[in-house]
Amino acid sequence: MLHCEDALEEDENEDEDATREWAPGRPGASIIGPAYHHLDAEETLSNEVNKEEELGPFTACPLPAEYRQVLVPWMREVCNARALSPATFFAAVSLLDRFLRASGEGATPPSLLQLVALTCVAVAAKLEQQQCASELLSLARDENGNLYKADDSRMMEIHLLDMLGWRLRTPTIYTFTSLFLHRVVNRPQDGQVVPPGTEAHFRELVLRLAELAVLDSELTSVSYSSLAVACILVAETEIKGGQMHASLKTVESLRTVPGLRDLSNLSAPVQRLYCLYKSLTSSSR
Known part of the structure; x- marks a missing residue:
């Protein structure tokens, strides 16, 4: 904190962010993260979704x-x-x-x-x-x-x-993009979201999209878990040719995440995020 007081130290070790060691952008993280244990990962995701729900709409x-x-x-x-x-x-x-x-x-x-x-x-x-x-x-x-x-x-x-x-x-969009990335990279049997060999680029793209999402005032009414799914979906779209189509696997892959909100209402945030990304990439050319 600004004055380095220790008022928060009591709670610091009680609720550690489970993404700390392998979240994208952290030095030392491997391309695919640590060994994936599905039951543990599902429990972590469920806990973070519940925390988000407790914050209210x-x-x-x-x-x-x-x-x-x-x-x-x-x-x-x-x-x-x-x-x-x-x-x-x-x-x-x-x-x-x-x-x-x-x-x-x-x-x-x-x-x-x-x-x-x-x-x-x-x-x-x-x-x-x-x-x-x-x-x-x-x-x-x-x-x-x-x-x-x-x-x-x-x-x-x-x-x-x-x-x-x-x-x-409390969970942020970074929490959920990190957890979802860890899941989709390690669970191709749920749907091949990330083509083999593109993991590092995919993570970088998702992080860029997450930044665009939190910078945009129109998306502040969308939950972080839903925005994170939108980031994964738009990244998959770009990696697989830049067109939205029925064969995209993000929703199929994440549909079974315990407690995750109904994924049928993603259209508006996905379209908004996709347009923001296209506008950014067009202006940088």
């Missing part, structure tokens, strides 16, 4: 889109500049959206958004990497252009934790 982030479309990319730049992990970035965005939902529309003045965002990044860095991020405070300024004081950031941190009910270890 996802609703659109109340922050105006024009603010969020600046704030979240800025958070990504901060994470990249400080060499923070993808897991930290996705956790920070989840904390931000949850805080804004809990606070309600208009409750957070625009002048405080930078401080809120940096607090989310700092807390996420503590959770995901056990890393102190006190230097992040120098990146935020108040409405008069002055640097925030230590007391300001400490109060914001406490306010954030109170609004979230001190419930910080």
Whole structure:
């Protein structure tokens, strides 16, 4: 956290992210991850789906889109500049959206958004990497252009934790994409989602799509588990020629995941994500 306090240490080992050792983008991870044990993997997935259900239905982030479309990319730049992990970035965005939902529309003045965002990044860095991020405070300024004081950031941190009910270890889109990737790569008998030899490229593509998903304000009302399925499906589409067709195997492969929501309602988020990806790739040519 911003001041490296130990208030969260009691809970740090009670609910460790099961994706920590093999999630995409982590140094040292092999292309296919560790040995796959189906029953253990299914239990982990079921637990994460249940945690998501306990949070209640996802609703659109109340922050105006024009603010969020600046704030979240800025958070990504901060994470990249400080060499923070993808897991930290996705956790920070989840904390931000949850805080804004809990606070309600208009409750957070625009002048405080930078401080809120940096607090989310700092807390996420503590959770995901056990890393102190006190230097992040120098990146935020108040409405008069002055640097925030230590007391300001400490109060914001406490306010954030109170609004979230001190419930910080909740699944993110990164949690689900990691778990789903581990499953589809190691369970071709459920449907050949990932063509042999494309595993590394497939993982990179899924991570890119997950970033696009959390950067987009229109997708904030979609659960992370559903967005993760959409990321896998769009990645499969691209790997297999760039056209949506009936022979795609993502839904078939993930249909039996314990507790996963009805996958028949994926059309809208898949189309949105696919269009975002195509727009990005077209503009980069």
